[in-house]
Amino acid sequence: MATTNKLILEPGLTAKNYWRDLYHYRELFMILAWRDVVVRYKQTTAGAAWALIQPLMSIVIMTLIFGKLAGLPSENGTAYIIIVTTAMLPWLFFSNALTLASQSVVNNANLISKIYFPRMIVPASSIIVSLVDFLVACSILAGLMLWYQLWPTWRLLALPALVVLAIAAALGPGLILTALTVRFRDFRMIIPFIVQFGMYVCPVPYSSSYLHHKLITKCGEALGGKLFLLYSMNPMVGVIDGFRWAIYGGSETFYWPEFFLSIVLTAGLLFIGTVYFRKTERAFADII
Amino acid sequence: MSDTVIRVDNLSKRYVLGKHGHADGLRHVIHDFATAPIRWLKSRNLQPVLTNGIKLPPINQPDTQEFWALKNVSFEVKQGEVMGIIGRNGAGKSTLLKVLSRITEQTEGRVEINGRVASLLEVGTGFHPELTGRENIFLNGAILGMSRMEIKKKFDEIVAFAEVEKFLDTPVKRYSSGMYVRLAFAVAAHLEPEILIVDEVLAVGDAQFQKKCLGKMHDVARGGRTVLFVSHNMAMMKTFCEAIIWLNQGKMFERGLPQDVINRYLQSGTCESQTVMNLKDHPRNQGEGVKLRITQIEWLTGLPLFHSESVKARIEFEAYTDVDEATMGIGFSTLDGVRLLTYETDDPGERINVKRGGRYNTTLEIESLPVPPGYYNLDIGSRSGPMQGVDYLPGCLQIEIAPGKKTQGHQAKGGAGVRLPSHWNWENVTL
Numbered sequence: 001m002a003t004t005n006k007l008i009l010e011p012g013l014t015a016k017n018y019w020r021d022l023y024h025y026r027e028l029f030m031i032l033a034w035r036d037v038v039v040r041y042k043q044t045t046a047g048a049a050w051a052l053i054q055p056l057m058s059i060v061i062m063t064l065i066f067g068k069l070a071g072l073p074s075e076n077g078t079a080y081i082i083i084v085t086t087a088m089l090p091w092l093f094f095s096n097a098l099t100l101a102s103q104s105v106v107n108n109a110n111l112i113s114k115i116y117f118p119r120m121i122v123p124a125s126s127i128i129v130s131l132v133d134f135l136v137a138c139s140i141l142a143g144l145m146l147w148y149q150l151w152p153t154w155r156l157l158a159l160p161a162l163v164v165l166a167i168a169a170a171l172g173p174g175l176i177l178t179a180l181t182v183r184f185r186d187f188r189m190i191i192p193f194i195v196q197f198g199m200y201v202c203p204v205p206y207s208s209s210y211l212h213h214k215l216i217t218k219c220g221e222a223l224g225g226k227l228f229l230l231y232s233m234n235p236m237v238g239v240i241d242g243f244r245w246a247i248y249g250g251s252e253t254f255y256w257p258e259f260f261l262s263i264v265l266t267a268g269l270l271f272i273g274t275v276y277f278r279k280t281e282r283a284f285a286d287i288i
Numbered sequence: 289m290s291d292t293v294i295r296v297d298n299l300s301k302r303y304v305l306g307k308h309g310h311a312d313g314l315r316h317v318i319h320d321f322a323t324a325p326i327r328w329l330k331s332r333n334l335q336p337v338l339t340n341g342i343k344l345p346p347i348n349q350p351d352t353q354e355f356w357a358l359k360n361v362s363f364e365v366k367q368g369e370v371m372g373i374i375g376r377n378g379a380g381k382s383t384l385l386k387v388l389s390r391i392t393e394q395t396e397g398r399v400e401i402n403g404r405v406a407s408l409l410e411v412g413t414g415f416h417p418e419l420t421g422r423e424n425i426f427l428n429g430a431i432l433g434m435s436r437m438e439i440k441k442k443f444d445e446i447v448a449f450a451e452v453e454k455f456l457d458t459p460v461k462r463y464s465s466g467m468y469v470r471l472a473f474a475v476a477a478h479l480e481p482e483i484l485i486v487d488e489v490l491a492v493g494d495a496q497f498q499k500k501c502l503g504k505m506h507d508v509a510r511g512g513r514t515v516l517f518v519s520h521n522m523a524m525m526k527t528f529c530e531a532i533i534w535l536n537q538g539k540m541f542e543r544g545l546p547q548d549v550i551n552r553y554l555q556s557g558t559c560e561s562q563t564v565m566n567l568k569d570h571p572r573n574q575g576e577g578v579k580l581r582i583t584q585i586e587w588l589t590g591l592p593l594f595h596s597e598s599v600k601a602r603i604e605f606e607a608y609t610d611v612d613e614a615t616m617g618i619g620f621s622t623l624d625g626v627r628l629l630t631y632e633t634d635d636p637g638e639r640i641n642v643k644r645g646g647r648y649n650t651t652l653e654i655e656s657l658p659v660p661p662g663y664y665n666l667d668i669g670s671r672s673g674p675m676q677g678v679d680y681l682p683g684c685l686q687i688e689i690a691p692g693k694k695t696q697g698h699q700a701k702g703g704a705g706v707r708l709p710s711h712w713n714w715e716n717v718t719l
Contacts, residue, residue, distance in 0.1 A: 009390065009399035031430040035416060035423075042418040042459075114413045115431055116390035285392045286303065 018278065022118045033125035036100075037132050051136040059088050059140065066205035075207045078248045079148050085141050086247045087204040087240045090162075093134035094170050094236055095195040100126035101174035102181045102191050109288045119281040120274075123178045127170055131163075141247070155246045162242040165266065169235040172269030175277040182284055202236045207244065208258075209251035229258065235269065238262025292402070293483060293514050294365040294388070299397035301358040301383050301538075357383040358394070359538045370515045372529035372546065374522070374553055380538040381518045385409060385487050388516065403482030403514070406433045410487070412472030417461035421452055421471055424460050428475045442478045449500075450474035470497055477504045483514045522550050522623045522663075554623075554663045554686075563587040567668065570684050577679045579609045580642065582616075582668055585685075588651070594692035595661050595699065599654040603668065605679070607642040611672045614640050616650050619667040620659050625683060627667070629659055629706050634674070658706045660699055661691045 041047045059081065066072045067080035074080045101123035105112060108122050145152070181187040203211060211231065215224035231237065238259045244250040358380045365371050373381050386392045388399060389407030414431040415424050425446055429439040439446075447453055450471040452463075460468055486505075502524070509515055509528055519525055525532065525546060532549040534542040542549050568583040587593070588600040603616055617632035631652055633639065642648055665683035672678050691700045699707060 007399075007401040007405070009387070009394065009401070011394055011396060027435060028430050031427055031436075035419065035427055038423070039416060039418050108414075110410075111414050111431065113391065114409045115407070117431075282393045285386065 018118060022120065025117045025121060028117055029121045029125055032121060033128035036125055036129045040129055040133075048136065051133040052140065055088060055092050055137040056140055058092065059085050062088065062205055070205075072206050073210060075209060075251050076249055078150070079144075082141075082144055082148060082150065082248060083207060083244070084205060085144055086243045087202070089134060089137055089141060090166050090239050090243050091199060091202055091204050091236065092137065093130050093166055094239070095198065096133060097127045097130035097167075097170035098174050098177065099191055099195060100129055101170070102177040102187060105178050105182050105284065106185070106188075106288065112288055113285050119284055120175070120277060123174050123277075124171070127167060127174065130170070131167065134163075145247070150248060152247070153249075155249070158242065158246045162239060162246060165242065165263065166236075166239045168270050169239055169266045172235075172266060172271075172273040175273030176269075179277045179280040182288055183280070198236070201231070201234055203240050207251055208232075208237065208241050208255060209253065212255070228255075229261070232258035232261050233265055235262050235266040238266070291367040292364045293367050294402075294516070295400040296361060296363050296388075297398045297400075299358055299361045299384070299387065299399060300356060300395050301380075301387060301392070302395040303355045303357055356538050358387070360397070361535070361538075361540045362397075363533055363540065363543060365514060365516065368512045368514055369531060370509045370517065370529050372525040372532045373516065373518045373535060374520075374525060374532060374550065375535035375541075378537075379535040381535055382409070382487060383538075384535065385485050385516065385518060389485050401483065404433070405483045405485060406479045406481035407485035408432070408476050408479070408487065409485075411469060411476060415460060415468070415472060418459055420459055421447075421456045421463070424471065425475055428472065432476060432479055433481065434479060438480075446471075446474045446478050449477065449504075466497070473497075473501055477501065477508075481513070483516070484508065485516045487518045488520065520623070521625070522554065526550055563591055565685060567681060567684060570681055572679065572681065576677065579672070580605055580607050580611050580614060580670055580678045582670060582679050582681065583647075585618075585668060592688040592690045593657055594690050594695075595659065596656050596694040597692040599657050600651065602649050602651045604647070604649040605670065607644055607646045607648070610644050611642050611678060613673045614642050614678070615671045617669055617671075618652065619669075621665040621667055621683065623663060623665060623686070625665065628664070634671070639673075656694075657689065657692075658708055659689055660704060660707060661689050661695065663688055 041050055044050060046053065062084050063081045067074075067084070072080070074083050104122045104126040105119060111117075111122075112119065144150075177187055177191060181191075212224075212228050215227050215231075218224065219227060232255065239262070241250060241255065241259060241262075245254055361380070361384065373384065375381050383392070385407065386409070387394045388401070389405060389409065391407075391409075412428065414428055416427060419427060425443065426436070426439055430436070434442075447456065450467075450473070452467055452471050455463065455467065460471070463471070505528065515528075517525070517529060529546045532542075532544060532546045533540060534549050534553055542552065564584060564586045566584055568581060582603060582605045584604040586602045586604070588602060589598060593599055601618070603618070605616070607614075615632060615634040615638070617630060617634070619627050619630040621627045631654065633650060638650075640648065640650075664687055666685040666687050667680075667682045668684060669680040669682075670678050
């Protein structure tokens with residue numbers, strides 16, 4: 001008997017080969033992601049066009065309300081709609097990923113209770129779905145850039161890295177919320193609030209520099225600065241600022257310390273999410 | 289030593305049955321968290337003071353209950369062995385399979401497995417109704433642990449086995465239930481792991497397809513693969529398995545040769561010996577036992593039943609709504625669930641209109657029981673009019689039919705179905 005496939009099961013020992021297992025189950029991961037992508041727009045007449053229509057509507061409405069009615073300023077002389085789009089696309093990716101991931105394990109209860117695989121595959125594959133939607137929606141941005149004759153610079157090369165950062169930012173809290181939803185279905189009700197509320201604490205209809213300026217003038221240099229630092233702890237602030245910088249140069253001052261804070265927090269949340277998920281996933285089949 | 293592929297050592301699995309079930313709400317956790325300091329103070333300070341150092345049982349009795357689904361189970365399975373696991377419902381069979389297939393974690397004990405395991409706890413796990421047959425083959429294959437290459441190689445074989453060629457590109461939600469099950473089983477049947485874990489999945493499809501599945505399982509078993517197998521179908525267990533483990537209330541009760549263990553299992557408490565059997569709280573499918581509920585059956589002529597002798601039984605039932613033209617019936621089925629014989633009030637045309645809140649009974653008299661000696665599942669059911677079932681308890685009881693005074697030697701063996709009186713005329717046509 002070959003000893004290569006030897007498997008020992010002991011209470012609390014499942015964690016040992018976890019990462020090797022995760023690699024071993026990569027085909028299942030890919031096929032589950034593929035399933036989720038294919039199924040998402042099945043039996044809809046517009047099909048994958050929904051991935052364009054939804055963000056487009058949000059962008060248009062937000063531009064009309066905040067740009068035209070409320071008169072929020074643009075920055076860098078860029079059209080206001082570009083400001084909104086560069087933030088709306090990563091934000092929608094984040095909120096979709098969070099919503100889909102948190103429901104994913106519960107929605108796949110039949111799999112969880114009948115088959116073994118590293119459970120992390122399930123929320124991860126739903127993040128792939130949001131990523132595909134995001135990539136489709138990026139064509140809106142491309143269209144707008146053409147229209148406004150906004151030619152990309154070398155900074156566009158940073159975009160893939162920023163997408164990775166966005167994935168990490170969604171995966172960390174996503175894993176925590178997934179594990180919590182398995183145990184407490186209350187989170188099914190809570191997550192829509194988080195997502196709805198979250199958009200306003202992210203620089204979507206305004207730019208970070210606008211907020212910075214407002215905070216400094218309203219609360220003074222010291223307090224305003226501190227508040228801005230607190231604000232920047234939101235991982236998506238870094239991602240959105242990065243996107244704007246990559247597309248049109250962003251604000252004249254890029255808030256580097258705040259950006260790094262954002263990255264550190266993303267990494268921290270990812271770490272906590274992974275640890276918490278792994279700690280609870282062993283009991284998923286029992287409590288789901 | 290080297291040919292042991294599964295070694296299970298003192299395996300135990302505990303479930304905590306909370307007052308609020310498993311998915312206890314956030315509220316309780318917050319409550320527990322908020323009251324934790326108080327409980328802590330109580331346990332640390334107050335109790336010793338109040339009791340002068342005598343330890344009293346804790347004030348806060350936990351509102352949870354422990355339940356050991358498995359307790360100290362140990363066994364070994366050798367390379368190429370086909371091992372059956374039997375036991376009554378709730379004996380821990382499924383939990384054992386779930387631990388071995390890593391779906392859930394044991395509380396204590398150790399398991400050692402040598403080889404690639406595939407587990408088949410359900411037919412069609414992960415099938416997605418929106419996807420086509422073709423897509424589902426790849427999805428389900430991957431879920432069961434086949435690689436893409438493997439599935440591609442066996443694709444045609446799977447399709448042919450399932451007999452769904454024409455519907456490959458139709459979403460499976462449009463499939464008939466038979467086609468669905470055939471496709472699902474076909475994928476599973478083409479798994480080629482070193483160790484296969486199977487839970488009661490062969491009871492699918494129509495009779496013809498079942499036969500095909502059984503044939504396939506035979507091939508698997510003969511192919512030198514190690515198989516762990518749970519079923520209530522004792523006839524199948526006898527033909528497939530080389531060894532049987534009998535679980536009883538989470539503990540290992542016996543291990544041995546199929547013939548011996550299965551016979552002892554059937555003769556043990558599994559067959560009813562009490563002449564009055566309560567059926568009121570027996571689980572039903574949805575919608576059954578709602579309008580009218582069968583509450584009890586009493587064997588007036590005692591148990592076991594005897595072949596070729598008279599049987600008298602009284603069935604009691606309650607009506608929760610008015611039911612027109614209610615009928616009552618019992619059926620004898622083999623342990624594999626094949627019905628051999630049915631007695632029904634409808635046969636002599638007896639129906640009754642029952643009133644809401646009423647309690648009724650009906651007494652069945654059989655002059656001579658034609659079912660040969662053996663062990664049988666008893667099905668009990670009730671209909672309203674010719675078509676509409678109102679209560680049904682298939683296989684709710686296992687009963688023994690013993691040879692009677694008139695049973696002849698050749699009839700005592702069983703396995704020939706029901707024997708009814710008949711007339712034969714011999715003729716010698718030799719020229």
